[in-house]
Amino acid sequence: MTVVDAKGSPVTDVPALRASGLTKRYGRLTAVDALTLDVPPGEVFGFLGPNGAGKSTTIRLLLGLARPTAGRAEVFGVDAADVTRAHRRVAYVPADVALWPHLTGAEILHLQERTGPGTDRAYRDELVERFALDPSKPARTYSTGNRQKVALVAAFATRAPLLVLDEPTSGLDPLMEREFRAAVRAARDRGRTVFLSSHQLAEVEAVCDRVGILRAGRLAEVAAISRLRSLHRAEVTVTHTGPAPDLSTVPGVDGVSSAGDGQLRFTLTGPPAPALRALAAADVTALAVREPSLEEIFLDYYGSENGR
Amino acid sequence: MTAAVVSPAARPASLPAPGRAVSRLAIRQIRRGGLIVVALTSGMTAMVAATFDTVMADPAAAGSLAALAGNPAVRTLFGTPAGLDTSGGFTVWRVGTFTAVLLAAWTIMATTRITRGEEDTGRWDVLLAGRITLRGAVVRHLTAVMLVPVAAAAAMTTVLTMSGTPAGGALVHGIGTGLIGLFFAAAAALAAQIFPARTPATGTAFTVLGVTLLARMVGDGITALQWLRWLSPFGLTELSGPYLHDRVVPLVVLLAATAATALTVPVAAARREVRGGLTAAHTGRPARLGLLGGVEQFAVRRVLRPLAGWALGIGAYFLLVGLTAVSVTEFLAANPAMAGQAAEAGFAGLGSVTGFTATLFALLAMPVGGFVTVRLGAFVAAETDRRLVLLTAQPISRARLLGAEIAATTAAAVTLVTVAGLATWTGVTAIGGELPLTAALQGVWNTLPVAALGLGVCVLATGWAPRLAGTVGALPAVGGFLLLVIAESVGAPSWVREISPYAHLAPVPLTGADWTATAVMLAVAAVLTGAGIAGFRLRDLRS
Incomplete structure (x- = not known):
């Protein structure tokens, strides 16, 4: 697909999603505050934040379902408000899927196919199998998880190069969660971009290349998961034969405690060089570094603040 | 928590009654609409009653009114006039059908909205996880809706009496209109027990409204079919003839029908599951891809x-x-x-x-x-x-x-x-x-x-x-x-x-x-x- 600029010449490196200064206010409440973000094509981007941080509002702005108070949202260079053009490249799974109660799953998939940006039918049928969805039932009888499956199958089966998924697995069981991860990986292998808002940190850790962390409507951090880890506390355990080193003045070291005979445990934030220099005198025989999980990083951001 | 050990038998006495909270919830959901309906029905009644003297003072207007009332089509729509030469009879004939239909339509929509509608959305799952039964919740919600026709009846009787019309006629008209509201609240609640979704429940109750209104019209229009009016709440209130006959028997019939319908509601509610109905929901069907x-x-x-x-x-x-x-x-x-x-x-x-x-x-x-x-x-x-x-x-x-x-x-x-x-x-x-x-x-x-x-x-x-x-x-x-x-x-x-x-x-x-x-x-x-x-x-x- 070739994206062209206003003059008609091809543009390279157009981000799949772009928010610049995106702001949404509801009266005195600022739900999204000057959010600036680019998601390049082909990336699986995790969008994290506690309840009420503004994740769903951001997604509604990116999809043109709500109008920004200030700033701009773009999908492959097209203004998000121009939905007839922008949505030709987007498939969306809402956080809380509501379906037409009289239509069966198959009828809803058909309606989505006929109104959508093009569907790979063979892949859709495969997804129906893999998600173990019974499409003959009226939507009124579907559980939360089954409604989510209908929306997921419809979205993954499209040919849209961008998938926007708002907490898509909150109602799925672990088996279906595994199918979901496989589908995300398959999408990435096909070169599709995935924008995944989620509370399932293990899921984000497993499938995402990069994450953005939203706090009170502002982006607190955007980084690759590996880089996020390096920015955060790693837990270090050292075994030494020499005298216990004094780490109290070393920058980045915190929470030093003895973990038994000749063992020392502490947390390390930032570059490890000063700590390693301090340890050199202690005859270290073993060194174990455990990187923080995404959950620990997440709790670091929100632990005491509840997000706001 | 200090009272860590409580024997199962010794239930804390301070626990609030769940029923009252559910009743308050039900009233909250209908209070605004209910007040508007009571104000509209009694307000229009008062306004028309106030115009009677003006209309009758002008011979031309009185003549045109007589012609209008003589028009069988208008009679079919508004009902057979009874005691048109009195202020009360004039008011009943002029707005009686309209206020009754308004009240009936509102009670149907309010009843299915706060019972089956809330159940459809899943909000009753949370409610019924508490100490109230499905039957209890249905009865309390129905009772809340029924307060509105009762209030409307009281308000209409009051404004008609205050307008100087005889108290007997005012009471017969007020009670008749109120009973219509109560009947349709009960009918809608029953439909909401039978069907597992709000739309068919509302549709069925409105079908009853339409058919019974039509039965009264047919009864008014065709002499041989006058008995049809006994089968319709609207016909029964017309038969009561406020201000001219003030008959009680038709109102007793309507009250009995209302009570019978209302008493069936808890019985039906006790026989079904939450989110289910007495009719079975479809479990699966071939896709119909047309349109x-x-x-x-x-x-x-x-x-x-x-x-x-x-x-x-x-x-x-x-x-x-x-x-x-x-x-x-x-x-x-x-x-x-x-x-x-x-x-x-x-x-x-x-x-x-x-x-x-x-x-x-x-x-x-x-x-x-x-x-x-x-x-x-x-x-x-x-x-x-x-x-x-x-x-x-x-x-x-x-x-x-x-x-x-x-x-x-x-x-x-x-x-x-x-x-x-x-x-x-x-x-x-x-x-x-x-x-x-x-x-x-x-x-x-x-x-x-x-x-x-x-x-x-x-x-x-x-x-x-x-x-x-x-x-x-x-x-x-x-x-x-x-x-x-x-x-x-x-x-x-x-x-x-x-x-x-x-x-x-x-x-x-x-x-x-x-x-x-x-x-x-x-x-x-x-x-x-x-x-x-x-x-x-x-x-x-x-x-």
Whole structure:
């Protein structure tokens, strides 16, 4: 697909999603505050934040379902408000899927196919199998998880190069969660971009290349998961034969405690060089570094603040 | 927690009663609408009662009123007048049917909304996880709704008594109207136990309303079928004859029917599961892919079922009009004095079938206006409860999404009035009368601009004040009719009367269409629609 600029010449490196200064206010409440973000094509981007941080509002702005108070949202260079053009490249799974109660799953998939940006039918049928969805039932009888499956199958089966998924697995069981991860990986292998808002940190850790962390409507951090880890506390355990080193003045070291005979445990934030220099005198025989999980990083951001 | 060990038998005495909290919840959900309905029913009753002296003081107005009451079509619609020469009888005849239908329609919608509607959304799952049973919740919600007809009955009796009408008649009318409200609350609650979804429950209760109202009309219109009135709540209140007969027996019959229906509700509720009904929900069926090829087709698919229901009701009524047209007009033709009076009152040509049908076709704009309002209200409801989200995320512009709904609703409205025209023509032709098919169709199509105004107001609300979309659409058709009736009753200045679209509606097929008025109404409707679509494109979606 070739994206062209206003003059008609091809543009390279157009981000799949772009928010610049995106702001949404509801009266005195600022739900999204000057959010600036680019998601390049082909990336699986995790969008994290506690309840009420503004994740769903951001997604509604990116999809043109709500109008920004200030700033701009773009999908492959097209203004998000121009939905007839922008949505030709987007498939969306809402956080809380509501379906037409009289239509069966198959009828809803058909309606989505006929109104959508093009569907790979063979892949859709495969997804129906893999998600173990019974499409003959009226939507009124579907559980939360089954409604989510209908929306997921419809979205993954499209040919849209961008998938926007708002907490898509909150109602799925672990088996279906595994199918979901496989589908995300398959999408990435096909070169599709995935924008995944989620509370399932293990899921984000497993499938995402990069994450953005939203706090009170502002982006607190955007980084690759590996880089996020390096920015955060790693837990270090050292075994030494020499005298216990004094780490109290070393920058980045915190929470030093003895973990038994000749063992020392502490947390390390930032570059490890000063700590390693301090340890050199202690005859270290073993060194174990455990990187923080995404959950620990997440709790670091929100632990005491509840997000706001 | 200090009281860590509590023996199962020793329940803390301070635990609040769950039932009362549920009752308060139920009342909260209906209090605003309930107050409006009580204010409307008693307010309109008071207003009409106040106009009686003015009307009777003017001999010309009194004459026109007599002619109007003598018009069998009007009699069919408003009921047989009883004691029209008294202030109370005049009021009952003038607004009695309207207030009763208003109260009945509101209780049906309120009952299914706060019982089956809440259950459909899953909110009752949380409620019923507490200490209240399904039966208890249903009974308490029904009781809450039933407070409104009781309040309306008390308010109407009070305002009628304060207007100086005899207390006995006021009581009979107040109780009769209140009982109608109670009956339909019970009927709606029962339908909500039988069907596992809100729409069929509401639809069934409204079908009962339509059929019983029609039974009263047939009973009023055809002497041989007068007994039908005993089978209808509206017929029973008419039989009670407030201010003239003040009969108690019909009210006792209505009370017994209401009690029997209401007592069936808890029995039915105890026999079903939460989110289930007495009828089984479909467990699976082959896909029906027709009319799912695009938003326009899908809008048509969604309108078909409600259209069939409305067409059945409106068609039945206008078939009745057609069947009675010949006998009515022959009666008027044989009584030139009466026809002359009617002509003076502005009902010229009632002695001919075309004149008679023209008068009744004008009323068609009211149900059709109601229909378009309900449809746009359903569209906004789909947006609010997020059913529309998956479609709004497709490459479909907002204008096209709403435009598809407007187009399907317009086509359905045209179908509805055409059905009315065909039914009238069929009725007249079957009885051997003279009404060309083209005349019937021109007559019904002539009312479309009023329905278009209603649609325009609905679309405007959808764009700028979506909360109102399900109600304000009735303003041009129903509000306009009320304005005309009230303006003429109180002898308001002509400009007040001119606000009503009905003041500009030519009596087609008796005369030709007023093309200027038609063009102006359609232009206003188009401007309202355009402004509404513009608002819908700009605003945030409610989901």
